[in-house]
Amino acid sequence: xxxNDLGKIDEVIHGRMRLGIMVYLADAxxxxxxxxxxxxxxxxxNLSVHIKKLEEAGYVAVAKSFVNNKPLxxxxxTPAGRKAFAAYLEALGGLIGRTP
Amino acid sequence: xxxNDLGKIDEVIHGRMRLGIMVYLADAxxxxxxxxxxxxxxxxxNLSVHIKKLEEAGYVAVAKSFVNNKPLxxxxxTPAGRKAFAAYLEALGGLIGRTP
Numbered sequence: 001x002x003x004n005d006l007g008k009i010d011e012v013i014h015g016r017m018r019l020g021i022m023v024y025l026a027d028a029x030x031x032x033x034x035x036x037x038x039x040x041x042x043x044x045x046n047l048s049v050h051i052k053k054l055e056e057a058g059y060v061a062v063a064k065s066f067v068n069n070k071p072l073x074x075x076x077x078t079p080a081g082r083k084a085f086a087a088y089l090e091a092l093g094g095l096i097g098r099t100p
Numbered sequence: 101x102x103x104n105d106l107g108k109i110d111e112v113i114h115g116r117m118r119l120g121i122m123v124y125l126a127d128a129x130x131x132x133x134x135x136x137x138x139x140x141x142x143x144x145x146n147l148s149v150h151i152k153k154l155e156e157a158g159y160v161a162v163a164k165s166f167v168n169n170k171p172l173x174x175x176x177x178t179p180a181g182r183k184a185f186a187a188y189l190e191a192l193g194g195l196i197g198r199t200p
Contacts, residue, residue, distance in 0.1 A: 003139050006120040014116055020106040023195055039103050089196060095123055096189060 005094035012057045013088045017042060017050045022077070022085050025060060030076035051075055059084055105194035112157045113188045117142060117150045122177070122185045125160065130176035151175055159184055 013022055020040045024031060031039075037047050054060040059081030063074045077085070113122050120140045124131060131139075137147050154160040159181030163174045177185070 003120055003124060006116065006123075006140065009116050009119075011116060014114070016106065016109050016111060016114055019109075019195070020103055023106075024103060040106065092192070092196070095119070096192070 005091045008091035010088045018054055025077035026085050030074055033073035105191045108191035110188045118154055125177040126185055130174055133173040
């Protein structure tokens with residue numbers, strides 16, 4: 001039964017906004033905070049909360065710098081994040097794949 | 101970009117436990133409460149909360165009866181539930197399908 005894959009669904013990634021962040025970074029490798037905010041149609045606060053959660057899990061890394069005296073926040077997927085995302089996709093595929 | 105599918109992810113279905121309920125019912129059509137509790141490894145309270153949310157959305161129907169003087173709760177997927185689940189799978193596939 002596909003349902004034993006349910007337990008393997010990583011809740012850190014499964015949250016809709018965090019899933020969007022991981023999908024984007026799995027493809028783009030890294031992105032600025034403002035770029036993520038635009039493509040995910042997220043608010044500043046909401047996006048920060050979810051990036052923080054992914055960072056605490058070690059799935060993304062956050063680099064803060066100044067460009068032309070302006071603060072720049074860049075978010076990138078980590079090797080651990082790639083691994084966890086691949087496992088998540090597999091668990092989800094196992095769970096959903098079995099639906100008629 | 102697959103990310104415009106992110107907005108189409110139905111949060112009522114996306115919650116991990118509710119997703120498990122929908123996957124099971126999409127296959128089994130209907131199930132007793134205790135059956136769902138076992139296959140989803142859920143607690144009574146947790147499962148009740150999530151069935152209630154799906155019921156309020158019109159995605160499942162709950163029928164209560166007595167068998168041999170014992171209360172029986174039977175949960176079944178509704179046509180609206182099937183439709184929403186199919187749309188959910190498509191949105192998720194669109195979101196995830198595009199990952200390299």
